[in-house]
Amino acid sequence: xxxxxCKICPHNCGSEESHCGRGECGQISSMAIDPxxxxxxxxxxxxxxxxxxGGFGCNLRCPFCQNHxxxxxxxxxxxxxxxxxxxxAKNVPSNIxxxxxxxxxxxxxxxxxxxxxxxxxxxxCNVLITNGYINQEPLxxxxxxxxxxxxxxxxxxxxxxxxxGGSLQPVLDTIELAHQHCHIEITTLVIPNENDTHIEPxxxxxxxxxxEIPYHISRxxxxxxxxxxxxxxxxxxxxxxxxxxxxxxHVYAGNV
Numbered sequence: 001x002x003x004x005x006c007k008i009c010p011h012n013c014g015s016e017e018s019h020c021g022r023g024e025c026g027q028i029s030s031m032a033i034d035p036x037x038x039x040x041x042x043x044x045x046x047x048x049x050x051x052x053x054g055g056f057g058c059n060l061r062c063p064f065c066q067n068h069x070x071x072x073x074x075x076x077x078x079x080x081x082x083x084x085x086x087x088x089a090k091n092v093p094s095n096i097x098x099x100x101x102x103x104x105x106x107x108x109x110x111x112x113x114x115x116x117x118x119x120x121x122x123x124x125c126n127v128l129i130t131n132g133y134i135n136q137e138p139l140x141x142x143x144x145x146x147x148x149x150x151x152x153x154x155x156x157x158x159x160x161x162x163x164x165g166g167s168l169q170p171v172l173d174t175i176e177l178a179h180q181h182c183h184i185e186i187t188t189l190v191i192p193n194e195n196d197t198h199i200e201p202x203x204x205x206x207x208x209x210x211x212e213i214p215y216h217i218s219r220x221x222x223x224x225x226x227x228x229x230x231x232x233x234x235x236x237x238x239x240x241x242x243x244x245x246x247x248x249x250h251v252y253a254g255n256v
Contacts, residue, residue, distance in 0.1 A: 064224060212248075
């Protein structure tokens with residue numbers, strides 16, 4: 001077995017293996033100026049734009065990935081340095097900061113850390129859109145620079161996460177720790193007959209942390225290995241929102 005040399009996420013990959021498969025920090029797949037609500041963040045500087053960047057790769061393997069072209073895609077020769085990121089962010093009118101999004105940003109931990117430090121020094125906000133699959137030590141080191149996170153809680157059983165190539169507990173640990181340091185909102189993509197029964201238990205658990213945590217319950221569309229499935233019925237999304245509202249004060253239907 002290869003000696004472990006990466007301590008960023010719970011895979012603890014060795015030098016001969018990789019779950020994210022993307023070693024080049026600063027390799028950019030997408031850049032955009034998005035409304036903050038698109039992240040989605042509904043309770044963090046509403047109505048303001050945020051400069052958003054993404055790379056390639058992910059440390060989970062969700063068959064229903066809604067953004068699989070870049071989560072499983074190959075890199076390009078488009079490279080940005082942290083200094084270039086902050087220059088671009090400063091030039092966006094009314095911009096609140098930088099969102100690291102589109103793929104799983106934390107697999108490029110060194111690049112994100114350097115960007116976040118410069119963004120923080122410039123008086124702008126750092127926003128992470130993440131699956132939350134990260135070890136506690138690197139997360140604790142990064143959190144003082146992070147102002148808001150949307151964490152994708154994909155389900156609420158270890159069995160479900162095992163099918164995605166991960167485990168549930170590290171994500172729950174991330175949510176608990178992040179909640180102590182920055183603004184958080186949570187998203188679950190609803191896959192009919194797979195994780196729809198997880199929504200109310202998730203809402204109950206989040207309420208034990210804080211019933212004010214915003215929860216986004218999002219509609220699935222056929223993508224990636226689930227391309228032959230039907231979209232989640234909107235009535236199911238609204239029904240699940242009502243169940244979640246029994247426990248949380250801010251629940252939103254997404255992708256409807």
